[in-house]
Amino acid sequence: MATANPQVTKPYTGMAAKEETFWSLTWYRFRRHKLAMVFTAVLLMMYAIALIAPYIAPHDPMAIHVGGRFEPMSAEFPFGTDRLGRDTLSRVLHGSRISLMVGFVAAGLAMSLGTLAGAVAGYFGGVIDEVIMRICEVIMAIPTFFLLLTVVAVFERSLLNIMLVIGFTTWPSAARLVRGQFLSLREMDYVEAARSVGARNSRIVMQHILPNCMAPIIVSTTLRIGGAMLTEAGLAFIGLGVTDPPSWGSLMEAGRHTLRFAPHMTYIPGLLIFFTVLAYNYIGDGLRDALDPKLK
Amino acid sequence: MGRYIAGRLLQSLFLLVGVSILTFTIIQMAPGSFAELIGEAVDATVEDNARLIALWGLDQPVHIQYLRWARNILSGNFGYSLVAARPVFDMIMERMPATIVLNLLMIFFIYLISLPIGIVSAVKQYSWFDHIMTFLAFIGSAMPGFFFAMMLIYYVAMNFALVPIAGLATFGIEWGQVPFMTWLGDRLRYLILPLTVGIFGGLAGLVRFMRASMLDEVNQDYVRTARAKGLSEGVVIFKHALRNSLLPIVTSLGFTFSGLLGGSIIIESIFAWPGVGLLALSAIFTRDYQVIMAFNLMGATMLVLGMLLADILYVVVDPRIKY
Numbered sequence: 001m002a003t004a005n006p007q008v009t010k011p012y013t014g015m016a017a018k019e020e021t022f023w024s025l026t027w028y029r030f031r032r033h034k035l036a037m038v039f040t041a042v043l044l045m046m047y048a049i050a051l052i053a054p055y056i057a058p059h060d061p062m063a064i065h066v067g068g069r070f071e072p073m074s075a076e077f078p079f080g081t082d083r084l085g086r087d088t089l090s091r092v093l094h095g096s097r098i099s100l101m102v103g104f105v106a107a108g109l110a111m112s113l114g115t116l117a118g119a120v121a122g123y124f125g126g127v128i129d130e131v132i133m134r135i136c137e138v139i140m141a142i143p144t145f146f147l148l149l150t151v152v153a154v155f156e157r158s159l160l161n162i163m164l165v166i167g168f169t170t171w172p173s174a175a176r177l178v179r180g181q182f183l184s185l186r187e188m189d190y191v192e193a194a195r196s197v198g199a200r201n202s203r204i205v206m207q208h209i210l211p212n213c214m215a216p217i218i219v220s221t222t223l224r225i226g227g228a229m230l231t232e233a234g235l236a237f238i239g240l241g242v243t244d245p246p247s248w249g250s251l252m253e254a255g256r257h258t259l260r261f262a263p264h265m266t267y268i269p270g271l272l273i274f275f276t277v278l279a280y281n282y283i284g285d286g287l288r289d290a291l292d293p294k295l296k
Numbered sequence: 297m298g299r300y301i302a303g304r305l306l307q308s309l310f311l312l313v314g315v316s317i318l319t320f321t322i323i324q325m326a327p328g329s330f331a332e333l334i335g336e337a338v339d340a341t342v343e344d345n346a347r348l349i350a351l352w353g354l355d356q357p358v359h360i361q362y363l364r365w366a367r368n369i370l371s372g373n374f375g376y377s378l379v380a381a382r383p384v385f386d387m388i389m390e391r392m393p394a395t396i397v398l399n400l401l402m403i404f405f406i407y408l409i410s411l412p413i414g415i416v417s418a419v420k421q422y423s424w425f426d427h428i429m430t431f432l433a434f435i436g437s438a439m440p441g442f443f444f445a446m447m448l449i450y451y452v453a454m455n456f457a458l459v460p461i462a463g464l465a466t467f468g469i470e471w472g473q474v475p476f477m478t479w480l481g482d483r484l485r486y487l488i489l490p491l492t493v494g495i496f497g498g499l500a501g502l503v504r505f506m507r508a509s510m511l512d513e514v515n516q517d518y519v520r521t522a523r524a525k526g527l528s529e530g531v532v533i534f535k536h537a538l539r540n541s542l543l544p545i546v547t548s549l550g551f552t553f554s555g556l557l558g559g560s561i562i563i564e565s566i567f568a569w570p571g572v573g574l575l576a577l578s579a580i581f582t583r584d585y586q587v588i589m590a591f592n593l594m595g596a597t598m599l600v601l602g603m604l605l606a607d608i609l610y611v612v613v614d615p616r617i618k619y
Contacts, residue, residue, distance in 0.1 A: 138314035141596040145561055146576060150319065150588060153580040154326040230440055234562055237442045238577065249440075256446060263450050270443035278438035285434075 029290035036286025039279035046276060050096040059087035061094040061245050070262050079268055083258060091251060092268060098247040099273065102163055103229035103280070109167030110228070111221045114174020115210075121175065122182025123205055133179070136172035144169060148231065152240045159242045162235065166228050177220055181213035215291035219284050226280035233273050248273050297611065304607065308600040315596040316369075316589070320362050323585050352378070365589070375586035379579070384590045388572055394464055395564070395571030399556045401487070402494040410499050411545070414506025418514060418541075419533055429503060436500030445493045445566045452489070459488045462568035490567040494560060502545075509544050513537040546613050550606025554599040557591075 031037060049056070058078075059065075065085040071077050079088035121132040139147070151165045185191065186209060194204050235241050236249025243250045248269035255265030340348070349355050353364060368375060374385040417426040453461045460466075469482045513519065514537050522532045561573035568574070572591065579587035611617050 134310070134314065137311055138318055141311055141315050141599050142319065142592050143555070143557070143561075143595040143599075146592065146595060149561070149577070149580050150322055150592070153583070154322055226438065233440050234442065237440075238562065238565055239581075252443065252446070259446060259450055260454055266446050266450075267443075270440065270446065274439050274443060277440075278434060281434055281438050 026287075026290045030286050033282075033286035033289055035282045039282040040286075042275070043279045043283065046096065046279075047100060049093070050100050053093040053097055057087075057090035057093045059090040061086060061090040063087070070258065073264070080262065080264060082254060082262075082265060088251075088265060088268065091246060092248070092272065094245045095248045095251055095269065096272070098159060098242060098245065099229060099232065099249070100276065102159070102166070102232040102247065103225040103227075103276075105163045106166035106170075106228035106232070107221055107224035109163065110170040110224060111174050111217065113167065113171035114176075115178045115217060117171065118175035118178025118180075119182055119205055119210065122179035123186055123201070123209065125183075129179070132175065136175050139169065139172045145231070145234065148235060149238070149240065152235060157240060157242065162232060162242060166231055170224070170228070170231075174220060174224070177216060178213060181216060182209060185209045185212055218291060219288045222280055222284035222287055226277035226284075229273060229277055229280075301604070301608070304604055308604065311600055312593065312596055313366075316366065316593055317362065319589055319592040320358075320365070323588060324358055326583065369593070374590045377579075377584050377586050379582045379584040379587075384586045387575060387587065388590060388594070391570060391572045391575045394569060395560065395573060396556060398487070398490055398494065398563075398569060398571060399560055401491055402498065402560070403552055403556075405491070405495045406498040406502055409495070410502040411506050413499075414503045415510050415533075415538065415541075417503070417507045418510030421511065426507075429507075433500040433503050436496060439496075441493055441497040442562055442566055444496055445489070445563070448489055448492060449566075460486050461489070464570050490560075490563050490569050493566070494563050505548065506541070506545060510537065510541040513541040516540075543610075543614050547606045547610045550602040550604070550609060551599075552602075553605065554595075554602030557595050557598050 058076075063086065065071075065077075065081060065087070068077070068081050068085040069083055071081040071085070073080050077087050077089065079092065081087055082091070117132050117136070121129040147169050148165060151169065152162060155161050155165070191204060191208055194208050199208075232241065232247060233249030233252070236247050237253045237256075239253060241247055241250040241253065246254065251269040252266050252273075255262065255269070259266055353361060356364075365375065372385075374383065374388070376382070377384050377387060380387060413429055417429050420426055449461055452458050464483075464486055466482050466486075469479055471479055514533075516537075519532060519537050522536045523529075527536075557572055560569075560571065561577055563569065564571045564573040565577055572594075575587065576591040578584075579591065
């Protein structure tokens with residue numbers, strides 16, 4: 001949590017010359033959250049590494065080094081090798097592309113679906129609202145993780161399917177968040193004013209209401225990315241993840257069987273998951289403070 | 297109040313119907329039928345397969361199958377597991393005690409530990425204690441439960457052989473056959489790891505929740521008034537602020553209890569804890585549809601009841617709310 005700073009209301013010395021937009025003020029406040037800044041840098045670095053992973057990985061993640069099973073850490077294999085003699089560092093590097101993408105895409109999907117459904121429900125109200133909210137309740141009434149398991153077990157297990165499934169099972173809570181915002185914002189005077197000058201519904205929603213609920217949407221998306229990563233890792237750990245190439249969760253699942261004599265197989269991907277989720281949580285926290293100073 | 301509860305019960309009923317239809321639909325979308333799986337396993341002929349399909353009514357239209365299933369549920373028949381060849385209800389009931397013991401203890405300790413931490417964090421906002429606890433809460437919410445479990449297994453159970461890694465009890469130590477303390481000690485030793493992982497996973501969220509709720513109250517005018525009229529700090533915090541800040545916590549209990557069944561699937565699978573979650577997990581891998589359906593329905597029922605309980609608790613603890 002950022003500390004409450006009594007100096008927030010002071011004039012921004014040295015910035016007065018620039019035009020103060022909403023985003024420049026947000027960036028100004030975000031920069032004061034030190035941990036969030038540190039973790040933003042860490043995260044950017046991780047994505048950069050994931051992007052160039054195929055070029056910096058010392059070995060083919062699938063290549064089997066015969067006679068080199070469970071090699072300890074060495075110059076040739078910095079993180080050792082797994083039970084088939086595959087280079088762990090290369091597998092972790094390639095896995096980063098999957099793990100980092102899963103969270104991003106799944107959370108983005110959940111948030112887009114949720115925003116669409118929530119906006120429609122909250123803006124129009126009435127029967128539409130009732131129907132959408134009942135659907136949300138039904139999905140939320142099933143234990144989330146078990147709903148995921150059921151769907152993943154039933155459909156073909158692929159990276160795309162896992163991202164889709166996480167997105168489709170977690171959108172209702174996003175819809176409720178956005179709906180709540182819309183319910184209160186649509187009663188605002190400026191919305192009334194827009195309507196009175198003959199603005200169409202689409203214009204009111206897109207130009208007037210939606211920009212005003214971007215703050216909670218952005219914060220929630222950031223926090224959801226970490227959550228989706230944890231969910232994917234949980235699925236993979238139970239044996240329902242992508243293995244070709246493996247995500248970090250799948251690597252942990254593979255490592256758990258050889259925990260006794262090769263613990264690094266488990267804790268390297270585990271620590272990576274942990275730090276990535278931690279980074280997203282801190283960034284979400286920083287964004288919350290920056291986007292909505294009233295909330296503190 | 298009575299009318300309100302009746303209305304809510306009716307609403308819950310619709311919710312459960314929705315859940316069962318959704319689960320049924322997902323399962324129907326699965327490629328390959330169970331009869332085919334069995335047929336492959338026992339080298340059944342085409343005629344055998346056809347006979348099985350007719351026998352289980354799998355040749356009927358989907359909505360007929362659903363209605364038949366629903367009618368069975370309403371008459372208390374949860375179906376028959378085609379994998380274990382036993383009534384689903386019996387299978388779930390024999391797994392229930394293990395899951396309930398684990399989850400009840402988990403919930404108890406989570407509340408016992410996190411409420412005081414959250415309260416102190418809020419009262420001493422921005423103190424070193426608050427900062428450390430906030431930091432730990434961030435760590436706790438980012439740590440995958442199974443990763444924590446693996447580290448515990450490696451460092452505590454494997455390296456030092458302090459506690460057993462998996463299972464419910466040592467073979468041969470049964471209720472009534474050994475002295476009570478031996479029995480209890482054995483059960484507790486097996487509980488330690490799953491319980492630790494479960495508590496750890498739940499702490500962060502509740503600490504933050506309690507802290508936020510308490511912060512809301514200590515900044516209220518009535519707290520300032522209480523201080524202004526000279527009440528001691530203890531009275532202000534415990535008699536005034538705390539009681540109000542507990543309102544949302546008490547209502548959250550309803551939701552917490554709904555997690556009694558489905559909340560510990562991963563923990564049960566890591567520690568081979570023979571509970572309902574493990575049963576449901578294996579049902580998913582073997583496509584044991586009757587068990588999956590029953591588990592989803594029970595999970596949803598718990599949630600619906602939990603939500604109802606939360607609403608009722610709200611009225612009970614907060615006299616300002618009336619229906």
